[in-house]
Amino acid sequence: MPPLLALPFPAIDPIAIAIGPFAIRWYALAYVAGIVIGWWLSRRLAANEALWGTTRRPSLLDMDDLIVWVALGVVLGGRVGYVLFYNLDQYLAHPVEIFTVWQGGMSFHGGFLGTVLAIVLFARSRGLNPLAMLDVAAVVTPIGLFAGRIANFVNGELWGRPAPDVAWAVVFPRAGDVPRHPSQLYEAAAEGLILFAVMLFTVRRFGFRRPGLVGGVFVLGYAVARILCEHFREPDAQLGFLLGGATMGQLLSVPMAVVGLGAIVAAARGWTRTGSAPAAGRA
Numbered sequence: 001m002p003p004l005l006a007l008p009f010p011a012i013d014p015i016a017i018a019i020g021p022f023a024i025r026w027y028a029l030a031y032v033a034g035i036v037i038g039w040w041l042s043r044r045l046a047a048n049e050a051l052w053g054t055t056r057r058p059s060l061l062d063m064d065d066l067i068v069w070v071a072l073g074v075v076l077g078g079r080v081g082y083v084l085f086y087n088l089d090q091y092l093a094h095p096v097e098i099f100t101v102w103q104g105g106m107s108f109h110g111g112f113l114g115t116v117l118a119i120v121l122f123a124r125s126r127g128l129n130p131l132a133m134l135d136v137a138a139v140v141t142p143i144g145l146f147a148g149r150i151a152n153f154v155n156g157e158l159w160g161r162p163a164p165d166v167a168w169a170v171v172f173p174r175a176g177d178v179p180r181h182p183s184q185l186y187e188a189a190a191e192g193l194i195l196f197a198v199m200l201f202t203v204r205r206f207g208f209r210r211p212g213l214v215g216g217v218f219v220l221g222y223a224v225a226r227i228l229c230e231h232f233r234e235p236d237a238q239l240g241f242l243l244g245g246a247t248m249g250q251l252l253s254v255p256m257a258v259v260g261l262g263a264i265v266a267a268a269r270g271w272t273r274t275g276s277a278p279a280a281g282r283a
Contacts, residue, residue: 006169006179012154030151031074034144039067041140045203053209055132055273063136066122070137073118074111074144081110085248086236108145108226109252115141131211131263131272138218139199145222146192153184160186160232175234183233190225212272216263223257226250 017024043063045051058066083091083098085107091098119137123130152158156172160181163169169179195218202217227250235247242251266272 006171009156009170009172014155026154027151030147031144034147035067035071035074037143038070038137038140039063041143042066042136045136045139045208051203051207051209052132053207055129055208055211056127058126058128058133058136062126062128066119066133069118069122070115073114073116075114077114077117078106078108078111081107081113085110085252087238090238106148109249109256112256129211131215131267132208135203135208135211135214138215139203141218142192142196142199146188146196149184149188149192153182153188158184159234160184161234163232180234181232183229186232187225187229190229191222195221195225210267210270210272212263213267216260216265216267218260219256219263220260223253223260226253227257 012026014025014027015023016026016029043060046058046060046063049057079098115137116134119133120130122128123133156174159170159172159175160183162178163181164179166179166181168182170182171177171179198221199214199218202214206213208214230247230249230253233247233249235241239248242248263272
């Protein structure tokens with residue numbers, strides 16, 4: 001019997017739509033929603049000339065093409081990152097499971113690196129400033145992070161650490177009878193809602209006139225939010241606590257914070273500007 005000081009886990013079916021053997025999970029819909037809404041907002045940002053100054057502005061057609069690159073970067077990078085950072089031994093023993101993405105197992109840090117690589121390659125192929133394009137992605141990424149963390153909660157995965165004295169603790173079905181922090185919701189709020197508000201303020205204040213500034217704010221903000229939220233999240237069972245009692249998520253976020261701070265400083269000093277370029281036409 002679960003403790004009295006705990007909330008029951010809501011009985012949400014992880015499968016959103018099922019037609020015969022074909023099933024669509026909330027986890028997959030979260031990724032789709034994040035990418036589609038992010039694409040819509042990125043087009044609005046690209047169309048707003050006032051945000052770009054002398055930085056070359058991508059066309060709407062560029063943004064339409066970029067979404068395919070980003071989707072591949074997110075999925076491939078996220079899966080490869082999870083395999084390498086979190087469960088390498090398991091996948092070396094059962095390599096076929098690397099391709100079972102529908103069973104879960106994605107790493108934000110891997111998806112982040114995959115997306116960065118995809119955007120840089122795309123920008124170079126179109127003659128755009130890679131840092132400015134990364135800035136656009138930085139504004140919309142918290143949307144996907146919010147949707148993904150909500151999907152984690154629906155799946156009853158990536159639960160928090162024991163919290164027997166917390167009134168809003170949740171007993172997760174696959175985590176025993178121990179009431180735990182709903183850390184997925186903490187991350188949805190910090191990495192999603194709060195960080196999105198910070199990004200909207202930053203882009204309204206500075207635009208993309210200093211390439212790398214907006215992206216630097218995102219990278220630093222995410223790293224700080226992740227490090228803080230990991231204090232309430234149960235570490236992966238196969239890894240446990242690592243150096244100094246830190247989790248893998250915290251350790252991977254430290255270099256992110258350094259890179260983000262460095263990008264902010266470099267952009268603020270004007271080191272990332274590449275000169276003026278004609279504004280792109282609208283498609």
